[in-house]
Amino acid sequence: MTALPATSEAGARVPMGASLRPLLRLVIPALLVVGAYAFMGPEQFVNAMTRGAIYALIALGYTMVYGIIELINFAHGDMFMMGAFVSLTFLGQILGLTGSITEIAKLAPLLVAAFFISMIVMGAVGVTIERLAYKPLRAAPRLAPLITAIGVSFILQNIVMLKYGPYQTNSPKIFPSVDIVIGTAKIPALSLFIIVVAVVMMIALQLFIGRTRLGRAMRSTAADRDAAQLMGVNINRTIAITFLIGAALAGAAGVVNGLQYGVSRFDDGFQAGLKAFTAAVLGGIGNTVGAALGGFIIGFIEVGATVMGFSRWGPAIVFGTLVIVLVFRPSGLLGQQLGERA
Amino acid sequence: MTAPTTVATDVVLKLTNVHSYYGAIHALRGIDIEVPRGEIVTLIGANGAGKTTTLRTISGLLHPREGSVEFNGQDISRVPAHELVVKGIGHAPEGRRIFSRLTIYENLLMGGFTRSKDENTEQVERVYELFPRLRERHAQKGGTLSGGEQQMLAIGRALMTRPDVLLLDEPSLGLAPILVQQIFGIIREINASGMTILLVEQNALQALSVANRGYVLQTGEVVLSGSSRDLRENEMVRKAYLGED
Numbered sequence: 001m002t003a004l005p006a007t008s009e010a011g012a013r014v015p016m017g018a019s020l021r022p023l024l025r026l027v028i029p030a031l032l033v034v035g036a037y038a039f040m041g042p043e044q045f046v047n048a049m050t051r052g053a054i055y056a057l058i059a060l061g062y063t064m065v066y067g068i069i070e071l072i073n074f075a076h077g078d079m080f081m082m083g084a085f086v087s088l089t090f091l092g093q094i095l096g097l098t099g100s101i102t103e104i105a106k107l108a109p110l111l112v113a114a115f116f117i118s119m120i121v122m123g124a125v126g127v128t129i130e131r132l133a134y135k136p137l138r139a140a141p142r143l144a145p146l147i148t149a150i151g152v153s154f155i156l157q158n159i160v161m162l163k164y165g166p167y168q169t170n171s172p173k174i175f176p177s178v179d180i181v182i183g184t185a186k187i188p189a190l191s192l193f194i195i196v197v198a199v200v201m202m203i204a205l206q207l208f209i210g211r212t213r214l215g216r217a218m219r220s221t222a223a224d225r226d227a228a229q230l231m232g233v234n235i236n237r238t239i240a241i242t243f244l245i246g247a248a249l250a251g252a253a254g255v256v257n258g259l260q261y262g263v264s265r266f267d268d269g270f271q272a273g274l275k276a277f278t279a280a281v282l283g284g285i286g287n288t289v290g291a292a293l294g295g296f297i298i299g300f301i302e303v304g305a306t307v308m309g310f311s312r313w314g315p316a317i318v319f320g321t322l323v324i325v326l327v328f329r330p331s332g333l334l335g336q337q338l339g340e341r342a
Numbered sequence: 343m344t345a346p347t348t349v350a351t352d353v354v355l356k357l358t359n360v361h362s363y364y365g366a367i368h369a370l371r372g373i374d375i376e377v378p379r380g381e382i383v384t385l386i387g388a389n390g391a392g393k394t395t396t397l398r399t400i401s402g403l404l405h406p407r408e409g410s411v412e413f414n415g416q417d418i419s420r421v422p423a424h425e426l427v428v429k430g431i432g433h434a435p436e437g438r439r440i441f442s443r444l445t446i447y448e449n450l451l452m453g454g455f456t457r458s459k460d461e462n463t464e465q466v467e468r469v470y471e472l473f474p475r476l477r478e479r480h481a482q483k484g485g486t487l488s489g490g491e492q493q494m495l496a497i498g499r500a501l502m503t504r505p506d507v508l509l510l511d512e513p514s515l516g517l518a519p520i521l522v523q524q525i526f527g528i529i530r531e532i533n534a535s536g537m538t539i540l541l542v543e544q545n546a547l548q549a550l551s552v553a554n555r556g557y558v559l560q561t562g563e564v565v566l567s568g569s570s571r572d573l574r575e576n577e578m579v580r581k582a583y584l585g586e587d
C-alpha cells in the first residue's frame with residue numbers, strides 16, 4: 001500500500017534471530033553504502049546518487065498508481081520524456097536560452113519556472129490520460145487497462161516525434177558546470193542540486209501521504225476502495241490526484257534529466273521507464289519508500305558496473321539483481337508479504 | 343413492539359421498485375422497503391437473496407438500474423456513496439472491511455473523514471463509551487483484532503458521522519454466541535438513543551427479536567413483510583428461517 005511506513009511487521013514470522021533483525025536492518029544498508037563509497041570513490045558515488053534520484057522520481061509514479069488502482073502504467077516513462085520536452089521547449093524555444101546562466105539571481109527563478117511549468121503540464125496530461133484512457137476501464141479485466149497503457153505510451157511517443165522529429169533535441173544546460181572541490185574530489189554542483197531537489201520532493205511526498213487529509217484518502221483508497229467510499233472518500237478525485245502527483249514527479253525528473261544530459265529524444269522514456277519500473281518492483285511495488293530506495297539501488301548498480309568496466313552489462317546486472325531479489329522476497333525489499341491485506 | 347399510536351410515520355428510507363444488477367446478474371428484482379425514523383427494520387433471507395445488495399444500493403456503492411431510493415424525502419439513487427456519507431447514511435459493510443494496517447483510533451478517524459477534528463474528538467469519545475473494549479485497545483492494529491472487536495469497530499466507525507440511518511450488514515456473522523448477544527444488546531442501545539437502523543441478518547431469530555418490523559427476501563424479491571411479531575408467528579418464516587417444524 002502507498003507508504004504506510006514500512007514497519008518491522010513484514011516477515012516477522014521468519015525463524016531467524018528475531019532480536020537481531022531490527023539491528024541488521026540498519027547495519028546492512030549502512031555497510032552497503034559505506035562499501036559503495038569506498039569502492040567507487042566520492043565522484044562516482046555522487047554520480048550514482050544523481051542517476052538514482054532520477055530513477056527514484058520516476059519510480060514513485062509507477063508505485064503510486066499501482067498502489068491505488070493496481071495498474072502498471074506503461075505510459076509513465078513517456079511522461080518523464082514529455083516532461084523533458086516541456087522543459088526544453090520552455091527554456092530553449094520560448095525563452096531562447098542556450099548556455100549556462102551563472103548569475104544565481106537569474107538562474108533560480110528560471111529553474112523554479114521550469115520545474116513549475118513542467119510539473120503542471122505533465123500533471124494535467126496525467127489526469128487527462130487517466131480520465132480518458134483508464135477510468136472507463138476501471139471495472140474491466142486487468143489486462144484491458146494494461147494494453148491501453150501500452151497504447152498510450154505509443155501515442156505519447158508519436159506525438160513528440162511528430163513535433164520534434166526522431167532525432168535528439170538539445171535541451172539548454174542552464175545550470176553552470178561548476179565543480180565543488182572536496183579534498184581531491186570534484187563534485188558537480190548540478191549533481192548536488194539534483195539530489196537535493198529529488199530528496200526534498202520525496203520527503204514532501206511522504207509528508208503529504210502520511211499527514212494530510214488527501215494522503216489519508218489515498219491510503220484508504222489503496223487499502224479498500226469500497227470501505228474508503230463508505231468513509232466519504234471521493235475515490236475518483238483521489239485516483240485523479242494520484243495520477244497528478246505521479247505525473248508531476250515524472251515531469252520534474254524530465255527537467256532534471258534535461259539539465260544533466262542536455263539532449264532528449266522521443267523514445268527516452270522507454271529505457272528510463274523500464275528501469276524505474278524495475279526500481280519500483282525491487283523496492284516493493286505500492287510502497288513509496290521502496291520505490292525511492294529501488295531507484296537509488298539501480299543508480300548504484302549501473303554506475304558500479306561502469307566503474308568495474310562492465311558498463312555494457314549494466315542493464316543485465318540491473319535485471320539480474322531484480323530476479324535475485326524477487327526469488328528471496330517476492331514482494332520486493334519493502335513490499336508487504338502476501339496475506340497481510342486481511 | 344410497534345407503536346400504533348404514531349400517526350403519519352416519518353420515513354427515513356423508502357425504496358420503490360428497485361432493480362439492481364451485478365454486471366449481467368439481476369440481483370434485485372423490484373424491491374419496496376420503508377424504514378420509519380427511530381425504528382429497527384431487518385432484512386432476513388437466505389444467502390444470495392439480495393440483502394447485501396440492497397444495502398449497497400442504498401449507500402450508493404451500487405446504483406439501481408430502475409426504481410428509486412429516497413432518503414429523507416430526496417431521491418438519492420444517483421448520488422455517489424461518498425456524498426451520502428455527508429448526507430447521513432452510515433454503513434457497516436459485510437465482512438467489516440476494517441483498515442487492517444491502521445489502529446482502532448485511526449480507523450475511527452477514517453470514519454470521521456468528512457467531519458472536523460473537533461467533532462471527531464468528541465465522537466470518538468462517544469464510541470469509546472459505547473464500546474469500552476475499543477478504548478482499551480485503541481492503539482492496536484485493526485488486522486489483529488478478534489471478529490467481535492472488528493465488528494464493534496465497524497459499527498463504531500459507521501457511527502462517527504452521527505448518521506440519520508445506520509446500515510448494518512450481518513453484524514453477528516462468525517461470532518461466538520455470547521458475542522452475538524453482546525452485539526445485539528449494543529444495537530438495541532444505539533437504537534434507544536434515537537438511531538434508525540436497517541439490519542441485515544441471517545440470524546433471523548435474533549434479528550426479529552430486536553427489530554420493529556422485517557422484510558423477508560428471496561432471490562431478489564420481497565416475499566413477506568410485517569411487524570416482527572407477525573413475522574415470528576408466520577408459518578413460512580418459522581419453517582424456513584427459525585428452524586422450527
